[in-house]
Amino acid sequence: MKIYKSIFLICSIFFLCEFKPGEVKKADKKPNIVYILVDQWRAQATGYAGDKNAHTPNLDRLAAQSVNVHNAVSGMPVCSPHRASLLTGQYPLTHGVFMNDVLLDTNKVTLGKVLTQNGYTTGIIGKWHVDGHGRRSYIPPTRQQGFEYWKVLECTHNYNHSEYYIGDSPERKVWDGYDVIAQADDASKYIKEKARQDKPFALIISMGAPHDPYQTAPEKYRKMYENKELILRDNIPADKRERAIETLRGYYSHIAAIDDNIGKLWQTLKDAGVEENTILVFSADHGDLLGSHGDWNKQQPYEESIRVPFLIHYPAVLGKTAQTSDLLLNTPDIMPTLLGMVGISIPNSVEGKDFSKVLKGESKNKVEETLISCVQPFGQWSRARGGKEYRGIVTQRYTYTRDLNGPWLLFDNEKDPFQLNNLVGKPEVKKIQADLDKRLNKVLRERNDQFRPGLEYVRQWNYVIDETETVPYNKINYEGKPIVE
Structure with a gap:
């Protein structure tokens, strides 16, 4: 009997040494989420692409251990609409943020609220841009959409004097040095x-770069491109190439700086022992034309504008080998897909699709087209600059759009990756165009999108616009006093 007791005691000690209670809890808890969101980084601008x-x-090393969703698109490629759709899983005509600098309804069901209610510690660092009370204004907790840890400014692209607020304090602070580095350190x-x-924790790191101004990265990174010979895309007109080269030098400098800090964040996950059970995502709110098609910035339905990088790294479930997914992942799909990955029920308010089972190989992808749109042109693509309303679809092969006058653009992205040949109205693609038009109509019916002139939606949502049909930056502080910049 004493022998059995001794054996039992030895086994018990061995069990306690090998399986600590804290380790069991860590293994059983839901995965963490670290979402790196950058501003205006087009999908084409990485080494792995x-x-x-x-x-x-x-990022190249991360891609070699991640799922690369290479068909990810920003359904409305501009800052505030993307962020509102990311937070709510809804399309812009539902949440109402189809222009920059307007408020996302604080009663919305958001990613931050859902994760917090399901036991997550939540945080966001960096750019917010869905508050609509002024780009430097204090955002009280009642408008922080469920996030607990809060080091945020509505919007700035002054990366070397970048301001922010902490939690419920109205005191404006300044990140030390170049904000990408300071935010990654935090x-x-x-x-x-x-x-x-x-x-479990969920953290969004929302960086303002590589959005213009392009020439403001730290000197170390700008020197990398001072004398570098750049390869330009075939769709940059000859008269725009000199400007494009100068712009791209700065753009790639920001990218190099961000890449260093993504490496730092990834290493932190490894050093903290949580990489395996963390969903690490790298993506952008939209791209940047950077001279392609003779233009700059976003909103337009070209590949450089709508296509965004999307890497998802989750070793415990997705493994650590490079995988490429053909998913037509749109912005409203991100919230439900993340919730599906962590095992949280999708709220009824969500319109996007949960692709978590497709990413895990448990079901097949059945989505053959996804919606792209501009409800109301403004700002950098105002009507005076050629901006106009459009609706369109992206498929595995084609991009097709209509403006208010009818078919506008049709590109075969397989044969024409630089979208130099508009096929609208050409006899050889008559059947293809008719099919794409029919599919677009189907998507619009599903979205209850009547495709009306943009100003009708502006009036519907009571947005105040200026003479360029843009919502002005409401430059007031938290006390309602004008801010002098």
Whole structure:
């Protein structure tokens, strides 16, 4: 009997040494989420996507251990609409944020609220841009959409004097130096702290770069491109090439800086022992034309504007080998897909699709087209600059759009990757155009989108616009006083 007791005691000690209670809890808890959102980074501008100009060694290594959703699109390629759709899983005509600098309804069911209600510690660092009370204004907790850790400014692209607010304090602070570095350092501290706790955490790091101004990255990164010979895309007109080269030098400098800091964040996850059970995502709100088609910035339905990078790294479930997914992932699909990945029920308010089972290989992809749109042109693509309303679809092969006058653009992206040959009205694609038009009509019916002139929607949502049909930056502080910049 004493022998059996001794054996039992030895086994019990061995079990306790091998399986600590904290480790069991860590293994059982839901995965963490770290979502890196950058501003105006087009999908084509990475080494793993084949861009020889881009210095992105960390992202290239990450892609080699992740799922690359290479058909991810920004359904309305401009800042505030993307962020509102990311947070709500809804399309812009539902949540109402189809222009920059307007408020996302604080009663909305958002990613931050859902994760917090399901036991997550939540945080966001960097750019917000869905508050509509002025780009430098204080955002009180009642408008923070469920996020607990809060180091945020509505919007700035002054990367070397970048301001922010903490939590419920109306005191405006300034990030130390280039904000990408400071924000990544702060995010690393957050990850280290939360990794030691039992609760899962979800953190969004929302960086303003590589959005213009392009020539403001730290000198170390700008020197990398001072004398570098750049390869230009075939769709940049000859008279725009000189400007494009100068612009791209700065753009790629920001990208190199961000890549270094993505490497830092990834290493933090490894050092904290949580990489395996963390969903790490890298994506952007939209792209940048950068001279392609003779234009700059976003909103337009060209590949450089609508196509965004989307890497998802989740070793515990997706493994650590490079995979490429053909999913037509649209902005409203991101919230439900993340919730599906962590095992949280999708709220009824969500319109996007949960692709988590497709990513995990548990079901087949059945989505053959996805919606792209501009409800109301404004700002950098105002009507005076050629902006106009459009609706369109992207398929595995084609991009097709209509403006208010009828068919506008049709590109065969397989044969014409630089979208130089508009096929609208050409006899050889008559059946293809008719089919795409029919599919677009179907998507619009599903979305209850009547495709009316933009100003009708502006009046419907009571937005105040200026003479360029743009919502002005409401430059007031938290006390309602004008801000002098």
